[in-house]
Amino acid sequence: MTKSATTAVGIDIGGTGIKGALVDLADGSLLTDRIKVPTPKGAEPDDVLGAVREVLATLEVTDSDVPLGVAFPAIVKNGRTLSAANVADTWIGFEAESFFEDGLGRDIHFANDADVAGVAEMRYGAARGKNGLVLLTTLGTGIGTAMIYNGVLIPNSELGHLHRPGHKKDFEHFAAYSAMERESLDWEEWAARLQPYYSHLEFLFSPDLFVVGGGVSKHADKFLPLLDLQTEIVPAVHRNNAGIIGAAALALASEQKGVHDDTTEDLAGTASS
Template identity: 25%
Template sequence: MPDSCVLGVDLGGTAIKLGLFSRDGELLADHQRPTPQPATPGSVCVEIVEAIGSLDPDGLASMVGIGLPGPMDADARVARVCINLPGWEEVPLAAWLEPRLKRRVTLANDGNCALVGEAWKGAAVGCSDVVLLTLGTGVGGGVMLGGKLFTGHNGAAAEPGLITLFPEGPDCNSGNRGSLEQYASITGLGRLSDAEPSSLAMAASRGDEQAKAQWERYGQLLGTGISSLVYMFTPQLVLLGGGLAGASEHFLPAVRREVNTRVQAVSREGLQIKPCALGNGAGRLGAARLAIDRLRSRPSLQAG
């Protein structure tokens, strides 16, 4: 029956991942399709409508949570900017989608969605102070303090991938230079190696010394950025998600060494740094949970 389920959508630079969930977070069905290229707001809107129609043709879910790579407005209705997607500035995506889907829609930063998913069903269960980084096309993330998402003034926080690592480094689409994203994203890894991430991981697993050294350097750079985040938030847990986290065995030791070297003991006391438990499913699960939390008290939209 309607309202028994909720839809979670995770919009990435290369794929749109959807899940139909029960109210207690059980995955009932899922669907994935490529993100249209170029990923303009109009083309993405059409793709989401079609994907949800394929996944939930009977309208079992009256609520939709959507994770996007950027900050939302305070009402979680407007995508303020998605720096790695063309044309995404002040896009009223919820208002566009609701009459087409006949369902309530709420928006959230994709890193925040991943963090909420991990706190609900994954590696952050029972933790109150967590920093999460998503390592993929860009570097997103989220911060939880005292058991609540830290979203800052007007809902634009947190963007941990946009902190400065090297002031004179490569230009970032955010307007910054030398941001952590420029060194810890797939593009950043590409500055260390011509190999695709999966090929580089396989080479390291075979014992290739050059590949191992490239992952080591990647871990050092990522660990340098994480060190600044640890000083700011002193979390219990730092989680690493996104596509590159699948190769964490090759760079996580270097990350931990860098943090231990750069961060004084009192600021990293009890700190754990580890991969997400839910993999690429965390974002859509967290988007669904945020929809439940935000929209369950509101009446459903009626089909026209």
């Protein structure tokens, strides 16, 4: 039984920082300050576990009755991490969910970081109340994606790794925000790279809405108007907090319904019954 019907903890593990907070899932607001610690150098499992423990201790929310969700930068299937983005290769093929549950002495809900950001935007942000297919993209070091159809999360879409026709490297290498920084592109030059990516997604999936997240989304007015698309495209609302909020939301869904990230349950809490 949970401490509150609408309260859960979200932990967002990234390549540079590990963030967490207690979340009121009635409206997606944070009930505590957002706690952040650096991701340990090398990001090996034991070191990351220690940093997560530090976040939970600082939050003073160690009660196992409060649902806990953890977002992680990897493909996650049945609690196992099948890839590693900006963390140690040790995580590839690793039983991560069981590792955290054993290390923390409690049940958790464990999911891909872009997927939980998508859930946060569906429940409390730019995609709230939107039916059909929503594609969230996070533009940063890479390109993370989340697909949600009528409130149902389709996990581990990894659409940043779509191959560019006639090129060896994928769209992520070509069009992520890191490419803009690496090659000193201006907004117009970067938008010219984003254009074929979003046009390709549009052709493949005919989405009803694009939501663009990542820290750069706070500058959405500088590049989104430069894109020529048939699909509505809007900036995300919950930029730095999306992983925390989404992880907490999925933790509560799992607690209440026995939901796991590889099912077709209504993880976003929006589908009609």
